[in-house]
Amino acid sequence: MMAEAWRLTAHEAHERLRARELSSVELTRSVLERIEAVEPKVNAYITRTPELALEQAREADARFASGTATPLTGIPVAVKDLIVTKGVRTTAGSRILENFIPPYDSHVYEQLRRAGAVMVGKANMDEFAMGSSTEHSAYGVSHNPWNLDLVPGGSSGGSAAAVAAGEALVSLGSDTGGSIRQPASLTGMVGFDPTYGRVSRFGIVAFGSSLDQVGPIGRDVEDVATMLDCISGHDPRDSTSNPEPLPDLRAYLGQDVRGMKIGVPREYFIAGMEPGVKDRIDEALKLFEELGCEVDTSLSLPSTEHALAVYYIIAPSEASANLARYDGVKYGFSDRTGASMWENMEQTRAGGFGNEVKRRIMLGTYALSAGYYDAYYLKAQKVRTVINREFQAAFEKYDVIVTPTSPTVAFPIGAKVDDPFAMYLNDVYTLPASVAGLPGLSLPCGLSEGLPVGLQIIGNFFDEGRILRAAYAFESALGWSNRLPDLA
């Protein structure tokens, strides 16, 4: 048994598991001990599942013995707590689901189980994935392992913090407007939001149904490629799941990037971007040039500035419909002290939802209500078309688009929590690709004042392979992978 096995990437761990130098039970114990040690400081998990993990680890070891192992067999994984897991409490970060035990498994968890992965816990998140810091979780904020006074980003902040703190080797998150990419950026991890429709949402607690997508967070590009390979593919239980066959994503790793055309939209270099972030992005663009890519900084995507308004009309509108199901009748928190069913329902939702969720439900209800539908929702959908067209025109010229992932590095806990719009601005670089349904990956490109800066690579629909090709080449050239903070 090796010391500190929790430091391994999933692919390094796989090599040792395959060579029988390490067992999954040993690896899982190492991660569970790490969780015991650091979780009081990090709070990456809402629910920990150590017994289940050890049971799954023993099954994984049997698969290595019988020769039926996959690249994820025996790998400790954190699963965002809006991914339903049969028999394991799933809260979506909300009080309204504090006692919800799902009677079925989500597609992505089934895929992880089929591959033999080991689930160590359900990761913390902003309530119903609405937020950029985990401060909107009903289960306490997660702390950034690089500096515990800072947020890890969100909404998949627990998934990112767990991987960065050694409390899982890889994790699953979900991304509606940046919820995988932004926390990956703020914790120095790699996060991949695939094309809308690439991964089935069967068994994912719904937020914005025309935007939600599940994806991986890991310590290097190879690990997120392996995870995405595992969870992707057509699932008839999600009508938006795309039947497009998935290529072998790992085949793109190590491919030459010479001649690759990279567009850099000038609208992303705005006031509000920290100088340290700009410096790292400028250096990253130079590095792509040194790798033989053609970097063009003259690209213009003029409607970029409107993506924020489009998103914050469409996502809350969809959320207001999706969250109508939480009525205190069928499952979850229920306040039954009222005199009528309607009173109970209104009290249940008042007590079960946090303030950000209430704000968004009301914003969406307003945008969809009589007299305002055309001005808000329909208008936003039309501007969404304009944004999509600008991206499609860009992809006629460029292979990928490169931008910063977030205008800032990780910010202090409490700094933005009382100013909803300041919090929304964290997503300004991730929202446009979300609105367009495009795949986007964030990977580290260096540090600013000791904190990680993320680079976003956006590709065309179902072109995850090209993104991975660029990301892997960049990561290798920068020499940054699996860098974990010195969490005391």
Added chain:
Amino acid sequence: MVYPSTMSLTANDVLHIARLARVQLAPADVERFTTQLSGILEHFAALAAVNTDGIEPTAHPLPLSNVMRADEVAPSLSQEDALANAPEQEDGYFRVRAVLE
């Protein structure tokens, strides 16, 4: 298309929206949400300036049409599983207070 002349909400607007959304609000909530939601709506006003004449709305980022499956009986969640998380149940039903008095 008529754009609302003002982006600002009143406390009565917020109470009306909360009623539509079935969320009970305390008086302090009404005040806070009135200010915050009005502030957010102001940022949306810029959309009105975008020329969208003749532009189709996007409901879904990919050109998928309706997806149908064969109408065949298949196993689904059992009644017991579906009721397992119910706050109150009776005779295989979800139990609630009377909707109509």
